[in-house]
Amino acid sequence: MLTRQALNPNLLAAQYAVRGPIVIRAQQLEDQGKKIIYCNIGNPQALKQKPLSYLRQVLSLLEFPELLNDSSVTSRYPEDLVKRAREILKFHPHGTGAYTQSAGIPFIRQAVADFIRERDGIPADRDHIILTDGASKGAQSVLLALLRGASDGFMIPVPQYPLYSATLALYGGKQIGYFLDEENRWQLSKQILTDSYDKARREGTNPVGIVVINPGNPTGAVLTAENIQMVIEFAGSRRLAIIADEVYQENVYGEGLSFISFAKMMHEMHERDVSLFSLHSVSKGFLGECGHRGGYLEIRNVPPDVLAEFVKQQTISLCANVDGQLATYLMVAPPEPEDESYPTFVAERDAILGSLKAKAALLGEAVNRIPGMRLEIPQGAMYAFVRFELPPDRKVDVATFSPAEQRAHEEKRDTEYCLALLEETGICVVPGSGFGQKPGTFHFRTTFLPPLEEIEDFVVKLRQFHEHYTRELAEA
Amino acid sequence: MLTRQALNPNLLAAQYAVRGPIVIRAQQLEDQGKKIIYCNIGNPQALKQKPLSYLRQVLSLLEFPELLNDSSVTSRYPEDLVKRAREILKFHPHGTGAYTQSAGIPFIRQAVADFIRERDGIPADRDHIILTDGASKGAQSVLLALLRGASDGFMIPVPQYPLYSATLALYGGKQIGYFLDEENRWQLSKQILTDSYDKARREGTNPVGIVVINPGNPTGAVLTAENIQMVIEFAGSRRLAIIADEVYQENVYGEGLSFISFAKMMHEMHERDVSLFSLHSVSKGFLGECGHRGGYLEIRNVPPDVLAEFVKQQTISLCANVDGQLATYLMVAPPEPEDESYPTFVAERDAILGSLKAKAALLGEAVNRIPGMRLEIPQGAMYAFVRFELPPDRKVDVATFSPAEQRAHEEKRDTEYCLALLEETGICVVPGSGFGQKPGTFHFRTTFLPPLEEIEDFVVKLRQFHEHYTRELAEA
Numbered sequence: 020m021l022t023r024q025a026l027n028p029n030l031l032a033a034q035y036a037v038r039g040p041i042v043i044r045a046q047q048l049e050d051q052g053k054k055i056i057y058c059n060i061g062n063p064q065a066l067k068q069k070p071l072s073y074l075r076q077v078l079s080l081l082e083f084p085e086l087l088n089d090s091s092v093t094s095r096y097p098e099d100l101v102k103r104a105r106e107i108l109k110f111h112p113h114g115t116g117a118y119t120q121s122a123g124i125p126f127i128r129q130a131v132a133d134f135i136r137e138r139d140g141i142p143a144d145r146d147h148i149i150l151t152d153g154a155s156k157g158a159q160s161v162l163l164a165l166l167r168g169a170s171d172g173f174m175i176p177v178p179q180y181p182l183y184s185a186t187l188a189l190y191g192g193k194q195i196g197y198f199l200d201e202e203n204r205w206q207l208s209k210q211i212l213t214d215s216y217d218k219a220r221r222e223g224t225n226p227v228g229i230v231v232i233n234p235g236n237p238t239g240a241v242l243t244a245e246n247i248q249m250v251i252e253f254a255g256s257r258r259l260a261i262i263a264d265e266v267y268q269e270n271v272y273g274e275g276l277s278f279i280s281f282a283k284m285m286h287e288m289h290e291r292d293v294s295l296f297s298l299h300s301v302s303k304g305f306l307g308e309c310g311h312r313g314g315y316l317e318i319r320n321v322p323p324d325v326l327a328e329f330v331k332q333q334t335i336s337l338c339a340n341v342d343g344q345l346a347t348y349l350m351v352a353p354p355e356p357e358d359e360s361y362p363t364f365v366a367e368r369d370a371i372l373g374s375l376k377a378k379a380a381l382l383g384e385a386v387n388r389i390p391g392m393r394l395e396i397p398q399g400a401m402y403a404f405v406r407f408e409l410p411p412d413r414k415v416d417v418a419t420f421s422p423a424e425q426r427a428h429e430e431k432r433d434t435e436y437c438l439a440l441l442e443e444t445g446i447c448v449v450p451g452s453g454f455g456q457k458p459g460t461f462h463f464r465t466t467f468l469p470p471l472e473e474i475e476d477f478v479v480k481l482r483q484f485h486e487h488y489t490r491e492l493a494e495a
Numbered sequence: 496m497l498t499r500q501a502l503n504p505n506l507l508a509a510q511y512a513v514r515g516p517i518v519i520r521a522q523q524l525e526d527q528g529k530k531i532i533y534c535n536i537g538n539p540q541a542l543k544q545k546p547l548s549y550l551r552q553v554l555s556l557l558e559f560p561e562l563l564n565d566s567s568v569t570s571r572y573p574e575d576l577v578k579r580a581r582e583i584l585k586f587h588p589h590g591t592g593a594y595t596q597s598a599g600i601p602f603i604r605q606a607v608a609d610f611i612r613e614r615d616g617i618p619a620d621r622d623h624i625i626l627t628d629g630a631s632k633g634a635q636s637v638l639l640a641l642l643r644g645a646s647d648g649f650m651i652p653v654p655q656y657p658l659y660s661a662t663l664a665l666y667g668g669k670q671i672g673y674f675l676d677e678e679n680r681w682q683l684s685k686q687i688l689t690d691s692y693d694k695a696r697r698e699g700t701n702p703v704g705i706v707v708i709n710p711g712n713p714t715g716a717v718l719t720a721e722n723i724q725m726v727i728e729f730a731g732s733r734r735l736a737i738i739a740d741e742v743y744q745e746n747v748y749g750e751g752l753s754f755i756s757f758a759k760m761m762h763e764m765h766e767r768d769v770s771l772f773s774l775h776s777v778s779k780g781f782l783g784e785c786g787h788r789g790g791y792l793e794i795r796n797v798p799p800d801v802l803a804e805f806v807k808q809q810t811i812s813l814c815a816n817v818d819g820q821l822a823t824y825l826m827v828a829p830p831e832p833e834d835e836s837y838p839t840f841v842a843e844r845d846a847i848l849g850s851l852k853a854k855a856a857l858l859g860e861a862v863n864r865i866p867g868m869r870l871e872i873p874q875g876a877m878y879a880f881v882r883f884e885l886p887p888d889r890k891v892d893v894a895t896f897s898p899a900e901q902r903a904h905e906e907k908r909d910t911e912y913c914l915a916l917l918e919e920t921g922i923c924v925v926p927g928s929g930f931g932q933k934p935g936t937f938h939f940r941t942t943f944l945p946p947l948e949e950i951e952d953f954v955v956k957l958r959q960f961h962e963h964y965t966r967e968l969a970e971a
Contacts, residue, residue: 020767020768020769020770020796020797020798021641021736021770021796021797021798021801022798022801023798023800023801023804025641025643025703026640026641026643026801026804027639027640027641027642027643028643030639030640030804030807030808031804033807033808033811035807035810035811038597038810038813039810046596060594062593062594063593064589064590064592064593065589065593065594070590070592072559072561075558075559075592076559078558078559079555079556079558079559079562080555082551082554082555082558082818083548083551083552083554083555085548086555089571091567091568091571092568092571095565095567095568113540113541113786114540114546114786115786115787115818116540116546116551116783116784116785116786116787117538117539117540117541117785117786118536118538118541118778118785118786119786120522121514152628152788152812152816153812153813155811155812155813156812159811159812163503163506163665164502164503164506165497165501165502165503166503167501167502167503167504182811185811186811189639189808189811227501260497291496292496293496294496294497302594307592308592309592309593309594309813310589310590310591310592310593310594310595310814310816310817310818311591311592311816311817311818312628312813312814312815312816312817320496320497321496321497322496322497322498322499324499325497325498325499325502328499328502328506328507331506331509331511332506332509332665334511334514334515335509335511335631335635335658335661335662335665336628336629336631336632336635337514337629337631337785337788338786338788339788340628340786340787340788340816340818340819341786341787341788342558342591342786342787342816342818343816
């Protein structure tokens, strides 16, 4: 019989904190009847966010196209959506049940290219777009394709969304962490990037790419134009490819801030040499259609033979799921002002984005009033990376620890904190060590997705818990 | 800028013939207006097979659950399906838009366990079932998990579905081919397995598992009970895990034959030590729901810590798409005799299976009448692996070739054959070299999915082409 020791050591090493032991414990508690507030994962529709009607209406017609022949049914749909469903079936008569081209349905890739062109005012080519099962699969395909051996690595932010660390571990690549600057609204620092790159080189690691998440997960930061430009120049000077994880591009709340894509900035800089892999998804933004696993990968500045290898990689699992492809189409081509479905679309969209903005502010302000807690009020995305203080652990002498021992000790402490928070209050958040954090600091990541009243409740419970937990630790 | 040389050499080495250069050429010809008969891929709904109504009706309600509140809509659906949609939303209130547990929605895993228990009369446990984006993703997760290093390998059939060879190449594992016995209805031979295993060992390869596809792709063979028992004993004696690719389990046409699962045979043999990974999918059988990317992986005879690693692996890409999970549920829990939707379900199912059986026989008999062609009439699956003769190539002296040179030369010849067939007739099939074949033999794989009249047309064109192509070669 297989034993754990017989498994791929890379699999054993991979960790994905967002769904780790704390979440497993939360599910156990929930099975026992405890009310859990799931703030561990950006999963809006599990937290009562309603799907956008237009998207689901079209999908319902495409799942059972015979509905289109029944006027007593179609009369209950906005006229433009019935028309849209018919058009989709004209362009793609095989419907939702057939494999598509490996890179995805051609007319949808064209619509994605049109979306990028309109968003950024830059050229875009459908043949450089691959439709994927969510952005995760796109990111994984780039990591796998660019790692030639065990000494190759990717620069990844710290803190970072653990998809990147877990996938690098799984594929046997090196993680080259670079700290985001918490004191400077979690922007990237050229000095830190340079130091991190040089250190990796000295240690025999060959950096092949850099991952940037903008808006940030778990930080909620929105990068400035200057910051993006700096990263592109840095990547160009070191011959690094860029993975731009831009799945939160619609989630920008900070006053005066806006999302700037890496593709647009590169175009403005006339940068033609840095290879760029941009990711987008239907799971975030205001759609929150996580379960549909839709998204795309746009590839820039690569020669045709490299592009062909990416398409070939897709062929091995045939194609992304078709409903996810269709959801991606509906994301990039939403209702237009003249459409019957438009007012509902706008009202639903604005309600979701308005609520997220209000909840980010509410959470941020309330947490900052808790003694021993501090938070950069999220400007974007769906997360707050909350810093908290713990009294020193007098049972051990940290000064004698190696860096690895210190990291393990701090991981134990923030995990215990989050586990105690869960057991006591039912609040499920992810320890900062799951994303990475500066030595000597503690954080947890929470979403601000639950309904407003649950977030109000969350903050009250968090404050009580934190006071009581740190007092007990200090007295121990 | 990235160059091809900068990419992962494993990616460069991976080949997936089912969607290779011949298919790309077919798409070009189609864009130029040529009618193509796509026999390269098991994609029924792209070849006019209609989806089963019950499955799509339920999905349409789940995509837009507000339909359930409108009696003028629900009155157009069979009553049991409306009830079913409501029940699903009771068990899984988050609907199609939220991430699920990484292993899949619990009630669906339970339904899969019930399905296995009823199919085989054996115990089954929902916690040993992982819902996947089609069977491909399940297979890939097992290959990745069991390969510890570059000298580990899997025994794979020759000919085989190239998912396995491509994924092994991609993950840097070794392919240990074992020939299926064409003279014995493509069954597995203990002698061949032993020889292949011993040869791999001698060459320094460490076999960790064996892949068996039953019913076979591309062979269409259905394995006998004795053959399955032999494979299990062989795996037990060599400490190999088994991957049982059983996605064609509903596609059995041969008189007196039936599908026997590896799980059932192991249970009857009281085999508790051989680790088993069984795959199933919504893409094949009579559903043909390829685009929904639904399927499951059932894991037997592994300790809990190994099972936990498989679940952890799923967490990294969050979960399989929810529509695919729901389609899997509807596959394992179809309408019951007392349901309003039952007669339609049975009629649609039987029409599809009856048509596949008739087309397999028609194709098989007609091809066997073509001089220089020979075919084991497919007993199962959706494919025929047609053997054809080519006159010797007098431009080269094959006797001086190394085995690798011979393989390359034969690959060139069967690829040229299939390309010429495509250019001349519009028939798109895959060369035997894409699946593997015995040295000195030529094959191509074709599906028997197109409508009956297209298959009749196919056979006429194939005969004309083959006579003319081989005559020209012989005269050259």
